[in-house]
Amino acid sequence: MSKLFRAVIMGPPGSGKGTISERIAHSFGLKHLSSGDFVRENIAAKTEAGVQAKTYIKKGLLVPDLVMTRLLLPRLEEMTKYSWLLDGFPRTLAQAEALNSACDLDVAINLNIPLETLKERLRHRWIHPPSGRVYNMCFNPPRVQGIDDITGEPLIQQEDDRPEALVARLRHYKDVAKPVIDFYKAKGILYTFSDTETDQIWPNISTLLSTKIPTIQSDARCASTH
Numbered sequence: 001m002s003k004l005f006r007a008v009i010m011g012p013p014g015s016g017k018g019t020i021s022e023r024i025a026h027s028f029g030l031k032h033l034s035s036g037d038f039v040r041e042n043i044a045a046k047t048e049a050g051v052q053a054k055t056y057i058k059k060g061l062l063v064p065d066l067v068m069t070r071l072l073l074p075r076l077e078e079m080t081k082y083s084w085l086l087d088g089f090p091r092t093l094a095q096a097e098a099l100n101s102a103c104d105l106d107v108a109i110n111l112n113i114p115l116e117t118l119k120e121r122l123r124h125r126w127i128h129p130p131s132g133r134v135y136n137m138c139f140n141p142p143r144v145q146g147i148d149d150i151t152g153e154p155l156i157q158q159e160d161d162r163p164e165a166l167v168a169r170l171r172h173y174k175d176v177a178k179p180v181i182d183f184y185k186a187k188g189i190l191y192t193f194s195d196t197e198t199d200q201i202w203p204n205i206s207t208l209l210s211t212k213i214p215t216i217q218s219d220a221r222c223a224s225t226h
């Protein structure tokens with residue numbers, strides 16, 4: 001059976017997971033799977049998991065592990081033919097263990113960004129909720145201020161991106177992410193990138209993935225000819 005590339009990207013809110021995932025998907029032709037997008041799709045489609053998830057999100061809480069894995073793992077099963085990068089999942093050790101039972105990962109990317117940088121970025125983050133598109137008024141502004149480039153619809157700022165909510169979110173992130181980071185470290189697949197700028201981190205991630213992905217895809221080509 002051909003070997004496909006499987007990676008996860010982790011980091012606190014505002015660390016650049018979405019931004020870097022888009023670059024990886026674009027440069028390496030992987031599918032970018034965002035847990036936040038899956039949650040929003042399920043809420044819009046009013047699936048059972050979506051209805052449950054909504055009650056937590058409305059309160060600004062994480063979706064419980066069982067609801068989250070029920071929502072996400074079937075989507076991964078639809079992706080067995082593709083190489084993918086998963087963004088926003090796992091966030092807890094229970095999620096990491098559930099993912100580990102479903103598939104073998106090649107790489108776990110961990111973004112380590114200083115707190116002051118995160119606060120500054122999220123202060124300027126604007127999103128288009130229906131699509132999940134993300135802007136930053138300094139780093140990647142929309143063409144027209146406050147308006148989504150593609151649909152022309154208004155952009156919003158999320159309540160929990162405000163500085164007061166952020167400190168608590170970051171503290172919570174650290175507590176739940178630590179065991180996940182240790183889990184991937186023990187497996188020997190953890191790669192941590194530390195900097196204040198995505199543009200500084202990106203070449204290092206790109207170099208790492210160039211060493212991993214061609215090998216895997218050429219194995220896949222060999223396998224598929226037999």
Ligand SMILES: Nc1ncnc2c1ncn2[C@@H]1O[C@H](COP(=O)(O)OP(=O)(O)OP(=O)(O)O)[C@@H](O)[C@H]1O
Nearest residue numbers: 012013014035036039057061062063068088089091
């Ligand atoms: N792996 C997960 N476990 C639990 N809840 C999740 C998970 N992924 C997404 N969610 C829920 O969906 C919401 C939206 O997720 P999304 O990743 O888009 O945004 P976010 O929490 O603002 O993340 P970030 O600020 O890191 O981009 C989250 O706030 C959370 O309630």
Ligand SMILES: Nc1nc2c(ncn2[C@@H]2O[C@H](COP(=O)(O)OP(=O)(O)O)[C@@H](O)[C@H]2O)c(=O)[nH]1
Nearest residue numbers: 014015016017018019121125135136139197198
């Ligand atoms: N100033 C600045 N903003 C960035 C940089 N990288 C990403 N951003 C912005 O910071 C915010 C958070 O990035 P995002 O990719 O949404 O992070 P995520 O929460 O980890 O998915 C967004 O508004 C991005 O446009 C960077 O290097 N510098």
